[in-house]
Amino acid sequence: MATSAQIIEIAQEYVQKVGFHAFSYRDIAERIGIRTASIHYHFPTKAHLAMAIVDRVRYATAAAVAEIEASVASPGERLRRYCGLFLQTWGSGDRLCPMCMLAMGQDAIPAEVQGGVRDFWQGGESWVARTVRAGQATGAFRRDLDPRSVGRTFVAALEGGMVAARAFSDRTRMEDVIEHLMDSVKAGRTEGASTV
Amino acid sequence: MATSAQIIEIAQEYVQKVGFHAFSYRDIAERIGIRTASIHYHFPTKAHLAMAIVDRVRYATAAAVAEIEASVASPGERLRRYCGLFLQTWGSGDRLCPMCMLAMGQDAIPAEVQGGVRDFWQGGESWVARTVRAGQATGAFRRDLDPRSVGRTFVAALEGGMVAARAFSDRTRMEDVIEHLMDSVKAGRTEGASTV
DNA sequence: GTCTATAAGATGATAGAC
DNA sequence: GTCTATCATCTTATAGAC
Numbered sequence: 001m002a003t004s005a006q007i008i009e010i011a012q013e014y015v016q017k018v019g020f021h022a023f024s025y026r027d028i029a030e031r032i033g034i035r036t037a038s039i040h041y042h043f044p045t046k047a048h049l050a051m052a053i054v055d056r057v058r059y060a061t062a063a064a065v066a067e068i069e070a071s072v073a074s075p076g077e078r079l080r081r082y083c084g085l086f087l088q089t090w091g092s093g094d095r096l097c098p099m100c101m102l103a104m105g106q107d108a109i110p111a112e113v114q115g116g117v118r119d120f121w122q123g124g125e126s127w128v129a130r131t132v133r134a135g136q137a138t139g140a141f142r143r144d145l146d147p148r149s150v151g152r153t154f155v156a157a158l159e160g161g162m163v164a165a166r167a168f169s170d171r172t173r174m175e176d177v178i179e180h181l182m183d184s185v186k187a188g189r190t191e192g193a194s195t196v
Numbered sequence: 197m198a199t200s201a202q203i204i205e206i207a208q209e210y211v212q213k214v215g216f217h218a219f220s221y222r223d224i225a226e227r228i229g230i231r232t233a234s235i236h237y238h239f240p241t242k243a244h245l246a247m248a249i250v251d252r253v254r255y256a257t258a259a260a261v262a263e264i265e266a267s268v269a270s271p272g273e274r275l276r277r278y279c280g281l282f283l284q285t286w287g288s289g290d291r292l293c294p295m296c297m298l299a300m301g302q303d304a305i306p307a308e309v310q311g312g313v314r315d316f317w318q319g320g321e322s323w324v325a326r327t328v329r330a331g332q333a334t335g336a337f338r339r340d341l342d343p344r345s346v347g348r349t350f351v352a353a354l355e356g357g358m359v360a361a362r363a364f365s366d367r368t369r370m371e372d373v374i375e376h377l378m379d380s381v382k383a384g385r386t387e388g389a390s391t392v
Numbered sequence: 393g394t395c396t397a398t399a400a401g402a403t404g405a406t407a408g409a410c
Numbered sequence: 411g412t413c414t415a416t417c418a419t420c421t422t423a424t425a426g427a428c
Contacts, residue, residue: 160356
């Protein structure tokens with residue numbers, strides 16, 4: 001594999017495990033067996049490296065979502081598969097979502113990186129919202145749902161669920177969250193007034 | 197205010213804004229107008245400081261939840277007030293949940309701190325689960341809900357929602373999440389089979 | 393592309409005076 | 411409790427040889 005690709009991959013792993021500020025060029029260099037100066041050749045500053053990670057993750061996510069849309073037609077199944085992406089990321093070695101990690105250190109992260117993270121986040125929310133609308137059209141999902149709110153809740157809960165799953169090294173924390181999320185959108189109930 | 201209390205308060209603010217690894221004793225010292233050596237007198241290592249933050253937050257949270265239980269009886273209203281605590285934290289200057297911040301940098305954070313963070317998280321999940329059971333008993337909440345899953349989803353979504361609200365400086369991201377969460381538990385629908 | 397060498401500054405932490 | 415002084419180490423980053 002090309003050195004630059006190796007650098008990005010290892011840096012991404014560090015971002016997912018300890019965050020952007022808790023690893024150094026030295027950490028990466030030692031893992032690959034090169035010197036920090038070589039990393040600076042590929043990525044002049046840490047901001048460049050962060051941006052490369054953002055681009056890589058957004059590309060990979062877009063590909064994964066495209067694959068879901070190509071192989072599954074049912075809105076419910078699409079949503080479940082989407083949730084599965086987050087579960088899969090956590091499963092690949094107790095890793096958090098790299099975009100969530102970058103979003104947390106916001107104030108100490110380059111502006112362009114922040115923008116990329118926001119695009120990723122909003123992209124997920126919008127995709128879920130669109131899928132919810134499709135499910136409402138087929139009658140699979142509750143008609144009284146606000147797609148925007150559901151999209152935002154799905155992404156928020158999946159990201160937060162990963163934090164919990166990692167803190168407890170407990171897969172069921174992700175699974176429980178996904179079950180309740182899926183349950184919250186499915187039809188099969190009369191839409192009535194609340195008694196709360 | 198006592199110096200140690202000032203130190204904890206400022207350190208907590210840094211944890212909420214940039215994370216545990218992105219601030220230094222120097223940052224705190226300059227804000228207070230003392231030297232880093234003085235901070236080391238109160239908190240020998242950064243781990244001690246982190247632990248003090250965890251204790252402070254857990255104490256404050258317990259007090260806030262107790263206040264809710266003392267002033268509100270309805271499970272639905274209690275849940276909504278609980279969600280309000282997270283909204284309020286974000287509102288106090290675009291801050292994330294300190295426990296969520298500490299949970300993210302897990303691998304690079306002292307073991308005792310990790311334990312405290314887990315206790316906080318699980319405490320929130322359990323409280324929501326208990327409140328859900330109470331709401332099911334009164335008929336305000338859906339009877340087919342799994343309280344554990346709901347508890348885990350609430351905490352995950354609230355934590356994740358704060359990350360989103362901060363990334364976009366957008367209050368509605370928290371509000372939308374809270375609305376869908378509350379909607380997901382309320383009764384008023386026939387409990388039927390899913391068509392998803 | 394990778395190296396050595398180096399810079400300039402930050403970091404957590406300690407010893408000992410006041 | 412706070413200070414000065416100091417430490418060893420780590421950090422991002424650059425210059426220039428190979």
